Structure formats: structure tokens, C-alpha cells
Amino acid sequence: MTRMRLALPMALAVLLLTAGSVAALDDYTLPYYDPDVELLYGFDRDGRVGVQLDWTGKTWYDSQPHPGRVYDNHTGIDYPMPLYTHVAAAKRGTVVDREGGYGTQQFGAFGNFVRVRHPDGRQSLYYHLASKADGGLLVAVDESVPAGEPVGRSGCSGICYGPHLHFEVLVENGQLLIPIDPMHGRLWTTWPGRVPFLATYVRESNGGTEVIRRGQTITHWVEFRNRGGRTWRPDQARGRIALATWDPPAHDSRFAAADWPATWMATTVNQGSVEPDDVGRFTFGLRGSPPAGSYVETFNLLAEGVRWFDHAHLGGYYIPIVVTNLYE
Amino acid sequence: MTIRGCLLALLLAGCAGPMATASGPPSPIAPASEPAVGSTDASPIESRVPAASAPPMPGGFPLHASMTSRDAGSGLTASWTSDALPPEIFDFYRDALEDAGFVIDLEGPGGGAAVIRFHAADGTEYQLSFTGSGPVTIDLGPPRP
Numbered sequence: 138m139t140r141m142r143l144a145l146p147m148a149l150a151v152l153l154l155t156a157g158s159v160a161a162l163d164d165y166t167l168p169y170y171d172p173d174v175e176l177l178y179g180f181d182r183d184g185r186v187g188v189q190l191d192w193t194g195k196t197w198y199d200s201q202p203h204p205g206r207v208y209d210n211h212t213g214i215d216y217p218m219p220l221y222t223h224v225a226a227a228k229r230g231t232v233v234d235r236e237g238g239y240g241t242q243q244f245g246a247f248g249n250f251v252r253v254r255h256p257d258g259r260q261s262l263y264y265h266l267a268s269k270a271d272g273g274l275l276v277a278v279d280e281s282v283p284a285g286e287p288v289g290r291s292g293c294s295g296i297c298y299g300p301h302l303h304f305e306v307l308v309e310n311g312q313l314l315i316p317i318d319p320m321h322g323r324l325w326t327t328w329p330g331r332v333p334f335l336a337t338y339v340r341e342s343n344g345g346t347e348v349i350r351r352g353q354t355i356t357h358w359v360e361f362r363n364r365g366g367r368t369w370r371p372d373q374a375r376g377r378i379a380l381a382t383w384d385p386p387a388h389d390s391r392f393a394a395a396d397w398p399a400t401w402m403a404t405t406v407n408q409g410s411v412e413p414d415d416v417g418r419f420t421f422g423l424r425g426s427p428p429a430g431s432y433v434e435t436f437n438l439l440a441e442g443v444r445w446f447d448h449a450h451l452g453g454y455y456i457p458i459v460v461t462n463l464y465e
Numbered sequence: 466m467t468i469r470g471c472l473l474a475l476l477l478a479g480c481a482g483p484m485a486t487a488s489g490p491p492s493p494i495a496p497a498s499e500p501a502v503g504s505t506d507a508s509p510i511e512s513r514v515p516a517a518s519a520p521p522m523p524g525g526f527p528l529h530a531s532m533t534s535r536d537a538g539s540g541l542t543a544s545w546t547s548d549a550l551p552p553e554i555f556d557f558y559r560d561a562l563e564d565a566g567f568v569i570d571l572e573g574p575g576g577g578a579a580v581i582r583f584h585a586a587d588g589t590e591y592q593l594s595f596t597g598s599g600p601v602t603i604d605l606g607p608p609r610p
Contacts, residue, residue, distance in 0.1 A: 178578065202575065202580050211576070244598075301575060
């Protein structure tokens with residue numbers, strides 16, 4: 138395993154920052170899933186000791202940490218989060234290095250990390266992770282990771298005051314990796330960034346109870362707004378957005394109809410792509426297979442092979458269903 | 466004792482908490498050489514506590530009780546250092562402040578720095594800033610932007 142070689146020639150970093158293009162839609166997303174996690178300390182774009190230039194362009198002339206802004210000589214972004222919180226790949230790429238041999242809360246010069254190389258030539262670093270033994274590493278070197286894939290779990294290894302994720306974006310310069318400020322460079326999909334997968338309920342074909350005659354199939358649709366940073370698509374090998382059964386996750390449904398891709402998956406998103414802030418529709422059949430009676434079927438959105446959505450943000454989506462006998 | 470004096474006394478004497486537990490509750494009494502916190506004197510007052518009498522940090526690490534106290538009209542400012550590990554220091558002061566009845570408004574652990582913002586019963590707001598890792602510099606003052 139190679140040790141990271143990091144350097145911070147700030148003048149060069151600033152040049153790279155100013156030369157960087159504004160990100161396209163569906164680019165980097167925040168490296169975690171909980172939308173309530175907040176930035177605590179950003180990147181210091183001034184290399185001088187006692188002087189900090191934060192992502193907003195404000196300069197501070199002291200050595201104090203400024204919560205929500207910056208602290209001295211910080212080369213990444215700190216996000217406090219509980220121990221063992223899942224950390225997400227900010228963009229698709231390939232794992233090029235990792236370390237998991239330090240204790241989850243072992244203080245020292247080095248800590249646990251995962252580093253991913255992206256197709257745009259940049260790399261992202263996820264630092265202070267929990268130990269490999271504690272499940273802090275979820276990917277292997279040379280493994281391809283889709284955007285939003287869990288790559289590790291948070292810890293406090295290395296130089297660390299408390300559990301948090303240090304997220305860093307780097308550009309390669311020969312053998313060196315130069316940290317840049319992703320906030321100033323606007324690498325994120327939306328300002329100041331979004332978690333990869335998040336949705337809110339919009340409406341459905343029938344917001345009340347669906348009544349189905351036994352043996353028959355009805356069509357139901359529901360719409361969710363894409364509040365995350367990734368574009369929803371129905372046809373990706375990994376990460377396609379699907380509506381699947383929940384509580385428990387991916388259980389075989391008693392209402393699976395002939396159009397379901399699987400007995401636990403009702404459908405994939407109808408549109409070819411749903412950009413952030415747009416509304417995606419999910420249309421599927423419900424077959425009255427079980428005996429007459431009252432039922433509830435619960436669904437959640439899934440980035441298949443990557444991540445379930447936060448069901449609470451979907452309003453705990455479920456469908457009340459009454460199955461009646463044919464001639465009732 | 467003023468709130469400021471009480472606070473500083475807590476922050477220093479409170480360091481003896483883990484040891485004091487065995488013989489009774491920790492006393493919020495500052496070392497004899499506590500600087501004149503809250504003084505109206507605008508000039509900095511520096512006081513050095515003999516290392517032998519400095520209360521230990523958790524884990525038995527000595528507190529480098531080199532402290533500067535200043536009240537220039539903008540609020541209390543005191544600064545001291547410790548060789549204890551940053552996460553131990555952060556956890557220690559968070560717990561000590563809560564135990565002493567202060568209300569914590571922000572816990573901000575980072576990599577190379579950290580902040581705890583809190584307020585007293587009278588609403589006065591404070592900030593503990595932690596920087597460095599060997600030793601850690603701890604600054605007490607009003608909340609910063």
C-alpha cells in the first residue's frame with residue numbers, strides 16, 4: 138500500500154481553482170447521506186500561518202477556528218458526524234488507495250482513509266475513517282465505485298478532536314496530489330452541495346385506499362421530487378432508481394403484478410432521466426392476490442446496488458390496500 | 466465571584482475532576498495564582514502557575530498552566546496549553562462545562578482545530594477554541610464569527 142504524497146503549493150492551488158470550470162449538473166455530491174450534516178470548517182486558501190481565506194472570499198487575521206468557515210492551513214472540509222456514519226463517494230471513480238490499520242479513535246500523525254480517482258483527473262479523499270476491523274473501509278483498491286456508493290464509515294483516526302469526516306478534493310501534479318477547494322471551485326451539483334440520494338413525496342394516483350378485486354390488477358403511480366444531487370435514471374447497470382418494497386427492505390410483495398421487474402421491485406423511474414429538483418414518476422401494477430382483507434404495502438426508493446433512500450423523507454410512503462372478493 | 470471568574474476557575478480547577486472524584490466532588494476553586502480575571506485593567510495580565518501545582522488533565526497528562534488573562538473591554542480572553550491528546554481535551558471540557566451547568570450551543574470538533582460554544586445562566590456567551598496538537602492551545606473568549 139502506498140502512502141499518500143500530499144503537498145500544498147498554495148499559489149498553484151489557487152491557479153487551479155481559478156482555471157477550473159464550473160461543474161456540470163450531476164457532478165460531485167456531498168460525501169455523506171444525511172442532509173442534516175453541516176459543514177464545520179472549510180478549506181483555507183491562504184497558506185500563511187495566522188491568516189485564513191475561506192470559501193466565501195473572506196480573510197481572517199487570527200489563528201482562531203471559525204465554525205462554518207475555516208481554520209488555519211486546513212486542506213479539506215470537516216463534517217462532524219457520529220462514529221460509524223456511512224461516507225459516500227462524491228463522484229464515480231476507482232479506489233486507488235486506502236488505509237484501515239489505525240484504531241477508530243487512535244490519535245496520531247496518520248489515520249484511516251479511502252482515496253478515489255475520478256474520470257475528470259481529480260481524486261477525492263475520505264479521512265479519519267474507522268478502522269478496517271470496525272468496518273471503516275467498505276471498498277478495496279482497484280474497485281470501481283458508482284457515485285454515491287458507500288466507501289467507508291466515519292471515525293476519529295489521525296489528528297482529530299472528535300468524530301468527523303475530512304473530505305478533500307485533489308488534483309494530480311506528477312507525483313504530487315494538490316488539495317483544492319471544492320466549494321470555491323463549485324464542483325458540487327448545487328450550491329453548497331447536496332447529498333447523493335434524497336427525495337420527497339409529491340402526489341400519487343390515489344392518495345387514499347386502493348380497492349382491488351381479488352385476482353385483478355390495477356395501475357398505481359406515485360411521484361417524488363429529486364432532492365438529491367444525482368440524476369435519476371432507469372437503465373444504469375448500478376444505481377438505477379427503483380421503487381421497491383420496504384419494511385422489511387426488499388420483501389416479496391403479495392401485490393406484485395406482471396409488470397414488476399421482481400417480486401420485491403415494483404418499477405424503475407418512468408422517465409429516461411430526472412435531474413435534481415425535477416419530479417420522477419413511478420407507475421406499477423398492484424394485483425389483488427391475497428385473500429380478501431385490509432393490507433398495507435410500504436415502498437421506498439432504491440439506487441439499486443448502491444443505497445436505499447431515507448424513507449422518512451419520503452413521508453414514510455405506503456399504500457393502504459383493500460382486497461375484495463370478485464362479486465362483492 | 467463574577468461569572469467570568471467562576472468560569473475560569475471551573476476551567477482550571479475542573480481539570481482536577483477525575484482525581485477529585487476519589488476524595489469528593491471537584492471544587493470550583495482556582496489555583497492561588499489565578500490571574501485577576503475580569504479586571505478593568507486593559508493591559509494583559511500574565512500569570513504562570515508552577516507546574517507542580519498544576520492540575521492534571523485526564524489521563525494524567527500535565528496541564529501546562531501558562532495562562533494569559535486579558536480583559537480589554539471586549540470580553541474575557543484567557544489562553545493556556547495542554548499536552549493531553551486533542552480528543553481527550555475536547556471531551557473533558559465538554560463534559561466539565563455541562564456538569565457545571567453551562568449550556569453548550571455548539572460542539573465543533575475538526576481535525577486540526579475545534580470549538581465549543583456555550584452560555585451561562587445569565588445568557589453570557591463564551592467560546593473555547595482548541596488549536597494544534599502538541600501541545601493544544603486552548604483559548605477562552607466571547608464567540609467568534
